[in-house]
Amino acid sequence: MPAPLALFQLVSDEAMPNLAAMLALHPARVHHLVTPPVAARSDSLIRVGRQFPSPPEFHRDDLSPMPSIAEVEGTLARALRATVSRGMTPVINFTGGAKLMSIGAWRAAQTAKAVSLYVDTQHACFRDGGTAPGLETLLGGDLSFHRLRAALAVDHIVVANGCPRMTGGRDLEPFAPLARHLLAHPDEERALWEAIHGPRGLCPQGREPRDAAGWRRLLETPLHLPPATAAHAVNAGLLIARNAQVVLEEPEGFRALATRSAPMPAGDFFRAVRPLQFAISFLSGGWWEVAVGLAVRAHAGFRDLRWSVDTGHKTPGGSVEEDLVAVDGIQLVHISCKRGGHRAGLFRALDEEAATAARLGGRFTRKFLAVNLPIQGRISSFLRQRAQELRVRILAPADLSSSEAFTA
Template sequence: MTKPLTLIHLISEQTMQNLVPLLALKPARVVHICSRDERFRAAARHIESAAREAGLDAQFQVHELAAAVPDIEPVRAALQQTLSVFPGAVVNITGGTKLMCLGSYLGASEFPVPMLYCDTDRQQFVALGKHPLPPHPSFAEVVCRLTLRVVLAAHGKPPDAWGFSRADPARLEFGRRAWVLRGQFWEQFRRYGFNRRIQSFFFSENGRVPSGKSKLAAFCEADLTRSLPDPIPGPVTDFLSAAADAGILVRMVDGGFKVGPPPGTGDLREHVERAASLLAGSWLELAVLNFVSSSSRLLDPHWSVQPRRGQPNAEDTQSFGETDVVCIALPQGNLQVISCKTSPGKPLEHLESLRERSQNLGGRFAGATLALLGSRNDQIAELRRWSRLLGVRVLIGEEIETLSDS
């Protein structure tokens, strides 16, 4: 019978270099070695939450060092003490400070145990010393099995404290068709004033949808096309037809389109407001989600990620607003936050907010992308400059298609 494996690792704020080897080796016991600092105790808890979310049933324990910034010798002594209790353990020396890394290497070198370094830049596990690592999948194989819930947990965001949407194939197809129509016939939609007319139809009561259940129910049966002046351009009709095929609108017998009732027992007001948003601009989110869903470089995409209301276990989530698309970016397994905008609005403010949101959600190495449908020529150079300074990737117009493999 194989002896249960123990993994000893150093804890830092960057949890992926701990989590990926842990998921590769599947130890029965994990010993966290961390300095006396609440940030690192919290990081250890996050790693445990992520491991449980990934289905790993392991025992965890903490060996806390006396100093907030340990020197080489205390770490070396901690490794020796831990290995005397758990001989044959695997030691991951990647986390912590450089002095902690050196101390753990020196301490482990005095025992016949395997050591590893998790090189996230090169996406590999490096075996150190004379003793080989136990059989394990590659870094790439482990990262490709990560889910958004696991990575969120690793960064201290309890998955159950967050709301997610997963678009069904019909919604993704609407995103694809909307991208083609709104891109090829952008000028026709603009001249027709489509977005303005949609807003006027849905938000007819002082900028709000009709109030009262009976008014809302009657509104859902009204023909949207009656509010659109003739002749209705062909691309607009095709766009409404695509929305009907996706269940966003309902096709009427006489050829018109209505919002219709919400599916099941859904909230009527939310149903109406969501339909208005998708027709006026949020269709771009579905278009981006469709591109991301067909990418081999972006995994487990979720749509409309936002903190749930009234979750007592949510840590630092209440200040985090809704974002558009969140996924896992290969090859390193970092979170990628993609914000979708049909126009730049206040570009610098939005880029700063996007960078902050991405790091709040996925740590210092999380990626941030702004998918922008269009911008004035005189704004593009400035947008590019700000994006470079802030570390945000900006995709404008057809560049958004690069999110897909095709």
């Protein structure tokens, strides 16, 4: 039986080199060498490792803020001797950290005649450090990221980059017929949006009720929709048919809210109306997220696609849900979906997409902004120029039927 592996890692701000080695080698023990600026990244990587089916044991050595070659080499040499004495096989990943740290780690591996590696994310492979034979055997005869891709999930990337969690998201299928219908019938989508946010809609200009009485009035207000759209919305569970009309369905939690004699705590109130908020949001634009998600699933070749996920990111308005996330190779994919139109704030949406993608998956995250309505006039060229600067790809409805829109 082969000796258990002990993986030594230089932790840096970019999580993927550490994550890739940990997933590919399945070590029994992971040893982090950490400088103060990246202590939080080490914590995040440990949190990911503890989610593995067979979690490794973790140990951490704290280095000075700017460690010398000698400091790294000496720290690692002592740890390597202790590892060998425990009957474990050490592997040193000298990717990450400052150059002096990498040199110190490589020199320690050379002196100890231990296997070492460099994680080449650009070319999607592991590079043998040449300090001892055996890396190819440990990786099953394949230095490429082929096996790594199959093991890598959205959870791994997002949690490794510091997010508290990653939920499984919602199922696209119950909403797929409505999303396909609205994508194919822009005139009915416009009528639906007017019924929700138009001057005579349920929530004019996006203004939602602030109390139970206001929500009660919405529940009693019929929506005048094209018959096919109404039927799809009822089948999706977003509306119900009542007396030859369609209205919002009353959630069970709202019934309790309406019968209370005393004021309900704010948290309970928002939980009670959340299903209504979801229905309104979906009918007035959230359907576009599903349409894009269906296209991604059919044409993009991405893995682990998730819609409407919670990563634990908080704002003053509560938890933030991300529209669409997936994995392409070893890169996170993040797609923000906007209906578009007058005063849509697309320049702000571009900046937010770039910032969110970097926060969730690091600087190599693939970024998309999907806009349903046509981007017209002078704003179009300026917006696309800004998107190019931020490396965000803009998607329109016409792009959803082809795989070319999603290629790198």
